[in-house]
Amino acid sequence: MLRWVRWIRLGAWSRVPALSPWVLVAVCAAGLWLLTGVGVTAVLGFGLYELVFVFLPGCLAYELLRGGGGVLRRVVFAWSLGYVFEIAAFALTAAAGARSWFIAYPVAFAALGLPALLAMRRRARRPCETNGVDRGLSAGWAWAAAGLCMVDAGDGGAGLL
Numbered sequence: 001m002l003r004w005v006r007w008i009r010l011g012a013w014s015r016v017p018a019l020s021p022w023v024l025v026a027v028c029a030a031g032l033w034l035l036t037g038v039g040v041t042a043v044l045g046f047g048l049y050e051l052v053f054v055f056l057p058g059c060l061a062y063e064l065l066r067g068g069g070g071v072l073r074r075v076v077f078a079w080s081l082g083y084v085f086e087i088a089a090f091a092l093t094a095a096a097g098a099r100s101w102f103i104a105y106p107v108a109f110a111a112l113g114l115p116a117l118l119a120m121r122r123r124a125r126r127p128c129e130t131n132g133v134d135r136g137l138s139a140g141w142a143w144a145a146a147g148l149c150m151v152d153a154g155d156g157g158a159g160l161l
């Protein structure tokens with residue numbers, strides 16, 4: 001017990017990588033899915049779909065629109081923008097009567113967005129409004145938010161059992 005108190009007091013938790021809390025939440029969610037009978041291939045397929053069709057296009061759009069901010073800000077806005085673009089692409093392909101073209105949405109988005117992002121970065125590096133200091137949430141807040149996410153997921157998962 002004393003070792004944990006010393007570890008926390010010395011601030012060793014602040015040296016943990018910023019994505020560690022969110023990796024823990026993803027592992028918790030995958031574990032809940034597996035406990036409730038979802039197959040491993042379905043969990044991996046969903047994760048891959050979210051990454052390719054939602055998160056990566058959202059990251060690209062966020063960088064083009066604003067960029068900057070801490071890890072949590074980037075993830076939240078990138079995922080939200082990713083859903084907006086995913087729904088728009090789905091609606092567009094459905095309205096055109098070509099739903100099978102939806103599979104090309106991430107490639108088309110990258111083909112249009114990556115050159116624009118590279119050109120924008122080459123032109124000039126704009127000064128960050130925080131003068132280069134990342135004013136994102138502290139590691140303690142990230143772990144607290146991750147804990148709340150896991151409690152919420154656990155509560156929802158318990159309702160399924």
